Amino acid sequence: MSEWDAGQTNNMSWSANxxxxxxxxxxxxxxxxxxxxSSRPYLGAEVQSNEIATTGTWSWTAQAPIMAPGAVFGMFTYKADWKNDPWVEFDFEFVGGDTTKVQLAIHxxxxxxxxxxxTPEAQKRSIIDLGFDASKGMHTYEVSVTEKDATFYIDGKQVAKFGPADMQGNVWQIGPMASFVDLxxxxxxxxxxxxxxxxxxxxxxxxxxxxDIRPAEFGSAIEVVSPPV
Structure with a gap:
């Protein structure tokens, strides 16, 4: 659990409480x-895994909050050594008040x-219309990361796939990552x-x-069952 003034914003601190x-x-x-x-007017929460992996599948099963403008609920991978490793991060983020859409991001x-x-063109595919309200129940969000691409899944369904051609500068630089959830x-x-x-x-x-993290395992762990014809 994180417990310090948050670095990405100046109005809240992380609290184990x-x-x-x-x-x-x-x-x-x-x-x-x-x-x-308190040093800042609001308190948020962040947890991270002890386990790390470079390739594999990171999975979260969660119910999003009933959100509000200015709030962010994230489930993401992040570089294991935040001081020394190059930045690498793959995100599912609920942003603002709408929990019927989730934003995907790669850093x-x-x-x-x-x-x-x-890239701007790839970002057009990064906002996913869920077809449900994520604040009303549990859903599973997964990202499979390989040496050449990343595939995002929601409830077992592939919703996006990105590779070097979708990144600025055609970069694809990965490294050891832990699993994080924050609000x-x-x-x-x-x-x-x-x-x-x-x-x-x-x-x-x-x-x-x-x-969980499934090192060197790729694809969703959820089998999508097609409705009967």
Missing amino acids: NVSVAANGDVSLSLTKAPAG MENAKGEHMVL WSVSSGQEAWAGKWTDPGRPLVAIVEGA
Whole structure:
């Protein structure tokens, strides 16, 4: 669990108190007001795995919060050694108030250490219309990463596939990654992306039923059953 001032925003801190484990093993992450006298006005939650892998499939089964503008709920891979490794990250992100869509993202570095993301053309395929409200039940989100591409799945269905041709500079630089889940609020510089965060007057709560890494295993673990004709 993370417990420090968040680096990607200036209005909240990570708090271990915002992570709880139910009797059935479900993990809840919450975004709340901070107590009086705190260094920042809001508290969020972040958990990460001890296990790491370079290739394989990262999986999360979760129920998104009832979101609000300016909030972000992410399930993602991230470089295992955050101080020394080049940036590599694959994301599922619920952004703002709409939980019927999820955004996919990839972050890498080129040989010069420059930050590279999906090209504008590839980004057109990165916002997925789910066909359901992710805040109303559990769903499984998976990303399979190989030396040449990444395939994203939701409930066993492939929703996107990206490779070097979809990245700025045709870069494809991967490395050891852990699994993360977080819930946080944006600051003013991120409002164009996520909306303006104002206190919704209630906690935002995400529930994670399970998360795992299957090193060197590719494809969804969920068999999609076609409806009878």
